[in-house]
Amino acid sequence: MVLDSNRSSRLPLITIRNLTKVFNPGTINEVTAIRGLSCSIADRQFATIIGSNGAGKSTLLNLISGRFPSDEGEILFGEVNVTRWPEHRRAAHVGRVFQNPRSGTCASMTIEENFALANGRGLKPGLRWGVNPRDRERFRDKLALLGLGLENRLKDRVGLLSGGQRQSLTLLMATLQRPRLLLLDEHTAALDPRTAEQVLALTRQLVEELHLTTLMVTHNMKHAIELGDRLIMMHQGGIVLDVAGEPKGSLTIQELMNAFASLRMGEMVDDKMLLVC
Secondary structure, eight states: OOOOOOTTTTEEEEEEEEEEEEESSTSSTTTTEEEEEEEEETTTTTTEEOTTSSSSHHHHHHHHSSSSSSSSEEEEEETTTTTTHHHHTTTEEEEOOOTTTTSOOOOOSBHHHHHHHHHHHOOOOOOOOSSOHHHHHHHHHHHHHTTTGGGGGGTTGGGOOOOOHHHHHHHHHHHHOOOSSEEEEEEETTTTTHHHHHHHHHHHHHHHHTTEEEEEEEHHHHHHHHSEEEEEETTHHHHHHEEEHHHHHHHOHHHHHHHHHHOOOOHHHHHHOOOOO
């Protein structure tokens, strides 16, 4: 089945119905990471997701991307049920950036070779040149957006780059084919504050220019409030707060802290390793 790229803008891009995921079922280590979760994400919406460690944030992204199979429930892309689609099939429609800058690139390959791999995402297998002159110029134009001089280092191996450079490169690669959905899993958490702000600025630019539907997991409440047009708070595998539009824009960090406290989650508010102001 082919996903319709000319879908009606009134349809949600992602619909999740009664999703459940249990790890190590039937053992003493059994954990219900997602429990009966239902929600929808509108086309071109940018939603930030917050919650304590173990709330189910990354698991939700893994279920959407197909990295983990769900135990119950279903996931739809537009009107197409993709619940049983394997990860590689969904990858043609999903771009993803992980927390570790090393996860999204191959260190032993050059910058242009990494770009060539990203450029082939979703294409049918076949013999073709790894990098042709037209693609090389396109890669240069994309890299020039970073202002890091990487457009002049296409033949350099990615392993020579800093963490911030690699994460910026990964973000460009994830959006190279303009995916229907962009998943960002704490993609600035491993970076120093200055580099994190640069990567976030690039994130905002790419999402706005390419009109991407985006889910961004973060522990930083300030970033969760400032970026995007919707904020979702998760706890124990479910959604406990969902704010969009103008109410989301007027949220304060204190209000989010109060929301945690109202759920008798004060121990998480006090733990600076879980939520960052």
